[in-house]
Structures are given as structure tokens and as C-alpha cells.
Amino acid sequence: MAKFLVLARGTEQRYANRSPQEMQQVLQKYMAWTAGLRDAGRMLHAERLKADGRVVRGAAGKMTVTDGPFAESKEVLGGFWMVEAASYEQIQRDLANHPHLAAGSLEVREIEDRSAKG
Amino acid sequence: MEPAAPSEVDALVEHLFRHSAGRMVSSLARRLGSARLDLAEEAVQDALVRALRTWPYGGVPTEPAGWLFQVAKHRALDLLRREASLRGKLEIIEGEPGPVVNLDVADDGAVGDDELAMMFMCCHPSLPRLGRIALTLKTVGGFSVEEIAAAFLAEPAAIAQRLVRAKRQIREQDIPIEIPRSDEIDERLESVLDVLYLFFNEGYSVHGGENLVRAELCGEAIRLAGILARNRRTDLPPVHALLALMLLQASRLPARVDEAGDLLLLSEQDRARWDQGLIGEGLRHLERAASGASMTAYHVEAAIAACHAVAPDEASTDWAYVLRLYGELLALKPSPVVELNRAIALAMVEGPTAGIRAIEGIQEHPALARYYLLPAALGALWLRAGDTTRAAGYYREALTRPSSSPERRFLEKQLERCAAL
Numbered sequence: 001m002a003k004f005l006v007l008a009r010g011t012e013q014r015y016a017n018r019s020p021q022e023m024q025q026v027l028q029k030y031m032a033w034t035a036g037l038r039d040a041g042r043m044l045h046a047e048r049l050k051a052d053g054r055v056v057r058g059a060a061g062k063m064t065v066t067d068g069p070f071a072e073s074k075e076v077l078g079g080f081w082m083v084e085a086a087s088y089e090q091i092q093r094d095l096a097n098h099p100h101l102a103a104g105s106l107e108v109r110e111i112e113d114r115s116a117k118g
Numbered sequence: 119m120e121p122a123a124p125s126e127v128d129a130l131v132e133h134l135f136r137h138s139a140g141r142m143v144s145s146l147a148r149r150l151g152s153a154r155l156d157l158a159e160e161a162v163q164d165a166l167v168r169a170l171r172t173w174p175y176g177g178v179p180t181e182p183a184g185w186l187f188q189v190a191k192h193r194a195l196d197l198l199r200r201e202a203s204l205r206g207k208l209e210i211i212e213g214e215p216g217p218v219v220n221l222d223v224a225d226d227g228a229v230g231d232d233e234l235a236m237m238f239m240c241c242h243p244s245l246p247r248l249g250r251i252a253l254t255l256k257t258v259g260g261f262s263v264e265e266i267a268a269a270f271l272a273e274p275a276a277i278a279q280r281l282v283r284a285k286r287q288i289r290e291q292d293i294p295i296e297i298p299r300s301d302e303i304d305e306r307l308e309s310v311l312d313v314l315y316l317f318f319n320e321g322y323s324v325h326g327g328e329n330l331v332r333a334e335l336c337g338e339a340i341r342l343a344g345i346l347a348r349n350r351r352t353d354l355p356p357v358h359a360l361l362a363l364m365l366l367q368a369s370r371l372p373a374r375v376d377e378a379g380d381l382l383l384l385s386e387q388d389r390a391r392w393d394q395g396l397i398g399e400g401l402r403h404l405e406r407a408a409s410g411a412s413m414t415a416y417h418v419e420a421a422i423a424a425c426h427a428v429a430p431d432e433a434s435t436d437w438a439y440v441l442r443l444y445g446e447l448l449a450l451k452p453s454p455v456v457e458l459n460r461a462i463a464l465a466m467v468e469g470p471t472a473g474i475r476a477i478e479g480i481q482e483h484p485a486l487a488r489y490y491l492l493p494a495a496l497g498a499l500w501l502r503a504g505d506t507t508r509a510a511g512y513y514r515e516a517l518t519r520p521s522s523s524p525e526r527r528f529l530e531k532q533l534e535r536c537a538a539l
Contacts, residue, residue, distance in 0.1 A: 019262030020135035023170045028130060030174030038177075048175040079175045099174075 003044065003111040004091050006081045010074040010104025029099035037083055037094065048079040074104060082111075130182060135166055137341070138183050139260035142190045144236035147257070148295040150194065152239055152288050155257065157197050165190035231297065233258055234349050237342065239288065239295045241310040249284035250313050252277050259338050261331070269320065269331045297351050307352060311360050311416070314339045318364050322371075324381060324522050336371070340364050347403065359407035359416035365400030366423035369393040381528040385432040397427045415451040418443050437466040454483040462495055470503040490519035490529070497532060501539075510536035 018026070037043040055068035069076055085091040091108055100106055139162050146158035165186050179185040240253040255261040255269070263281070267274040287293070298306040321335030343361040346352040373391035376382055404420050422443045429435035444460035457480045465473025477496055486492045497512035513533045517526065 018170075019265050020139040020166055020260045021133065021265070022262075023166050024130060024133070024135035027135075027170055027173055031130070031178060034174065034177065046175040048172045078171075081175070 001084045001086060002113070004083050004085050004088075005109045005111060006083055006091075006095070007107040007109070008078045008080065008100050008104060009107060010076060010078070026099065033098055034081070037081075042084040043081065044084055045082040046080065049077055051076075078104070130178060134182060135169075135186075136260035138186050139163075139166065140236075140258045141183075141233060142187055143257050143260075144232040144295075145187075146190065146194050148232050148235050150198075152293055152295050155285055155288070157201070158194060159257070161194035161197055162190045164193045230345055230349050233342075233345050234352060235295045235297050237310050237346075238298055238306055239293055241306075241313050242288075242293050243306070243309050244291060244293070245284050245287060247312075249280050249287070250309065251316060252280045253284045254313050254342075255317070255338070256281060258342065261338075265331045269335055300351075303351065304354070307346075307354065307356065310346070311343075311356060314343050314364075315360060315416070317342075318367070322367060324374075324524050336364070336368055340368065355407045355410035355412050356414045356416055357407075358403040359414055359420050362400045362403035362407055363416050363420035363423055365396045365403065366420060366427045369396035369400065369427060375524065379524060380531070381524050384426065389431065392427065400424070400427065413446075413450070415447060418447040418450060422447070435466075437463055441467050454480050454485050455489070458486070458489075458492060458495060462499075465499055465502075470499040473499045474503070488519050490516045490521045490525065492516075493519070494529060494532075497536075501532070501536060506536040506539045 034043060034046070053068045055066050056063060057066075058064045083091060083094065085094065088108070088110070095101075095106055095108065098106060142162045142165070143155075143158050146161060147155045150158055168189055169182075169186060173179075236258050237254060240257060241250045245253070251270075252266055255266045256263070261269070263274050263278050266272075267277045270277075297303075317335045318339035321332055321337075321339065340361070343357065343364060346357045347361050369392045370387065372393060373387040373389065374382060400420070401424060404424055407417055407420065422440055425436055425440050425443070441460065441463040444456065444463050448456050448460060458477060461473045461476035461480075464476050474496060477492065477499070480486065481492065493512040493516040497509045497516060500506075500509035500512060510533055513529050513536065517529050517533075521529070
């Protein structure tokens with residue numbers, strides 16, 4: 001089993017204009033997706049990121065800190081799930097019905113094995 | 119995310135967000151005062167958005183409703199502070215004290231009281247009727263402007279404007295969010311029940327089925343009437359009568375159409391599909407409605423609905439009693455539509471010709487000029503009398519009047535029957 005990081009981009013859609021009922025419907029789709037992985041014991045960790053952040057650049061002594069992120073809104077990182085899967089094929093199947101795809105894109109990266117056997 | 123929790127934890131109660139929204143807005147606004155209704159609504163919307171942002175990652179909290187309430191309360195305090203600091207400079211001039219509010223009791227056990235008080239504010243008799251309707255659905259019901267517009271086939275901008283006007287009137291007249299005194303309650307209750315009755319009828323009216331919000335109006339009317347019935351201040355006979363009426367009518371909803379979505383007449387419905395649970399509950403409320411001296415139109419309509427609900431089929435329905443009840447209803451609430459219904463009951467007791475004669479008496483009533491059920495009823499009665507030519511004529515006339523697509527399909531089916539006979 002390998003670990004995969006699923007990054008959700010472009011979630012900052014206009015939630016504010018949705019009705020309570022519509023919000024619950026969206027939420028339930030996410031819950032259904034995470035529940036399957038959690039029941040299978042493959043959901044390792046997940047976090048939502050706050051909208052604002054800082055970007056740090058420059059070598060020692062010349063460091064600058066600016067408000068970020070800079071990315072266009074459709075590329076802003078909204079949160080991540082860390083999931084266990086046998087292969088990219090399996091995780092792709094997992095993501096086939098991901099509710100986030102209705103709002104933005106998902107980036108999947110395998111976490112590199114750092115053990116000696118790798 | 120915490121170590122694998124069973125997925126049942128994530129299951130959300132149906133309509134949790136919508137019902138919580140109504141409860142939270144009522145509770146916060148009641149404590150902040152009706153002038154800050156917008157602030158309460160903003161705080162609640164922010165809490166729901168926060169849930170939508172974080173729950174997909176962190177999972178649903180153990181007590182979702184409590185979580186939402188805490189967040190909404192904190193958000194309301196933030197908004198109040200912001201408002202107070204914006205006003206800070208003005209205060210020096212006017213010497214007005216800042217807001218002193220305690221929201222800590224907002225999640226105590228008396229939440230039913232909050233929704234009740236909010237219903238009375240929304241349905242205040244000095245507000246225009248359409249304003250009451252929109253305001254009740256928005257604040258207590260947790261519906262959005264778009265959903266209200268969809269349910270009433272109106273433009274969202276028109277609904278939004280109605281809400282703005284109603285809220286302005288509430289501020290200007292200082293209409294409080296409170297349960298009226300016991301000597302006022304009967305009168306004030308009338309306009310609340312009127313709004314709930316209207317929700318139910320809008321939801322019950324036949325529509326294509328694609329309008330899901332509209333179908334929810336029945337459930338919402340029953341939910342809000344249930345809040346009235348459970349509260350000791352409003353546990354009154356007319357409330358139970360209206361609730362009985364709505365439950366008994368709702369019991370037939372599953373049997374009203376066939377598999378193809380086509381309308382079925384009362385006589386054609388599979389009565390095994392009537393919801394016996396709702397019928398039982400309706401009859402219990404009807405019994406409690408009979409405890410007082412008052413006799414409202416809701417009482418009579420519920421009694422008529424009960425006659426149908428307990429009859430095993432159309433033939434064994436106590437039509438003589440139904441006819442008498444329609445007579446009583448006519449005395450309480452004179453209307454050509456009630457007269458039309460009475461005529462149909464009369465036809466069941468005395469035969470189609472008596473019914474036809476009664477309908478002919480109200481045929482020219484201007485209120486029924488566009489009412490398709492009038493020619494449709496004449497069509498049905500002539501069909502029973504054996505005159506298919508006249509029946510077909512009336513069904514054709516019914517088709518020229520406004521109706522929904524399932525209703526049109528029904529009329530066309532009846533026309534075909536006339537031709538086949």
C-alpha cells in the first residue's frame with residue numbers, strides 16, 4: 001500500500017449564495033465519498049486550509065513575506081486528503097465520483113517511500 | 119482527521135441545515151431584536167458556509183446542530199462588535215450605549231419558543247399577506263429567496279423586494295419577536311394558521327413533480343403546525359384542527375398518481391397506499407381539536423378529510439355526512455369553490471342530475487371563470503349520467519382553462535373515455 005495526497009483546488013466557489021438545503025446536499029456528497037474510504041481504513045488524514053496565507057521568498061537576509069496565495073482562484077489549494085491505495089489505478093477509481101470535481105480540480109501525488117527497502 | 123470513525127457518524131438528519139437555519143435565526147434574532155434580523159441571518163449563513171468548508175475534511179461533528187449553533191453565536195457576536203465599533207464615533211455624539219446582548223441562552227431547551235415567537239412576528243397582521251408568506255419561509259423555514267420564488271412561480275427579485283419591504287416595516291413599526299399575550303393569541307394565531315394553510319395548499323396543488331421545493335411546502339407546513347401544537351401557549355383547538363387536516367390530506371399523497379405520474383381520482387386510488395401512520399396521527403389531532411367551543415373552517419375541512427380517510431372505498435364513504443359538513447363549511451367560509459365541492463357531494467347522495475343542477479347555479483360566478491375544475495366536474499357528472507357528448511364538451515372546455523401538465527393529461531384521458539363509450 002502506498003500513500004497518496006489528494007489536493008483539492010479551486011473550492012472557493014460561491015457557497016455564500018446557496019440555500020441551507022443546497023449546502024447540505026453538497027456536503028452529503030463529500031461525506032459519502034470520505035465515508036467509503038474511512039470504512040475501508042484507507043483515509044489517513046485530511047485538513048481544510050484557510051483561505052488566506054503568506055508566501056515567503058528570498059535567501060537569508062533578503063527574505064520577503066507577502067500575502068498569498070498568488071494563484072488564480074481556480075487553482076487555490078482548498079484542502080487535502082491523505083489516502084492509502086495500492087496504485088494510481090485504484091486511487092483514480094476512488095476519485096471517479098469525487099464531488100469536488102463539480103467545483104474544481106484534484107491533484108494526486110504519491111508520497112515517496114523513504115524507508116531503506118525502497 | 120481522527121482515527122477511522124464509523125461512517126454512521128457522518129449521517130446527517132434530513133433537512134438538518136434548513137431546519138437548523140430556521141431555529142438559529144429565530145433564536146438569535148429573538149435575542150438581538152427584530153431590527154437585527156439581517157445580522158442574525160448573516161451569522162447563520164456564515165455558520166453553514168463554515169460547515170460546508172470544513173466538514174468534508176474533518177468529518178461531521180458529534181453534535182452537528184450544536185456545532186452550528188456555537189459557530190453562529192460567535193459569528194453574531196463578531197458582527198455585533200463590528201457594528202458597535204463602526205458606530206463608535208457616532209456614539210460620542212449621540213451618547214447611545216452599545217449593544218448589550220446575552221446570546222448564551224440561545225441553545226437552551228426553549229428553542230420551540232423561539233420559532234414560535236418568530237412565526238408570530240413574520241405573520242403579524244399589519245404586514246401584507248405576501249410579505250408574511252415570504253418572511254415565514256425565509257426566516258423560520260430556512261428557504262432561500264430562489265427556493266421561495268420557485269415554490270410560488272415568482273421572480274426571485276420580486277421575492278427579495280417583498281422581504282426587504284417587510285423587514286423595513288418591522289423595523290419602522292418595531293414589531294417584536296415575541297409570543298403574544300394570552301388575550302391576543304386567538305386573533306394573532308389566525309394569521310399564522312392562514313399562512314401555514316396556504317403553504318400546504320400550494321404544496322398540495324398538482325404540479326409536474328419536477329418542482330421539488332414546492333413539494334416540500336406540505337412538509338414544512340406540517341412541521342411548523344407541529345411546533346404550534348406542541349407548545350403549551352398555542353396548544354389550541356384550531357391548531358390541532360389545521361394539523362389534522364394537513365396530516366389527513368398528506369396521507370393520500372403517495373396514492374394520488376399512478377406509476378406514470380398520471381393523476382388518479384379518489385375512486386381510482388389504491389387506498390392501501392394511503393399512509394396509515396399519518397391518518398392515525400391526523401385523527402388523534404382531530405380529537406384534540408374537538409376539545410374547545412370554537413368551530414373553525416379547519417375543523418370542518420379536517421372532518422371531511424377524515425370521512426374519506428376512514429372509508430374503505432368511495433361507495434362506502436358516508437356521503438350524507440360529507441354533504442352536511444360541506445353545508446357547515448359553506449356557512450363558515452362562503453366561497454364558490456366550497457359550493458362546487460358541495461355539489462359533487464350532493465351528486466354522490468342524490469345522483470348526478472342534482473349535482474349538475476347545483477353546479478349550474480354557480481357556473482357564472484366570476485371567481486370560477488378560469489377554474490378548470492368546474493367544467494371538469496360537469497364533465498364527470500354528465501359522464502355518470504350517461505351523456506358522453508355533453509361530458510366531452512365540458513372536458514374540452516376544461517382543457518381551455520389553466521392547469522398543470524398532469525391535470526391536462528388527466529382531462530385528455532377523460533376525453534378519450536368519452537369517445538370510447
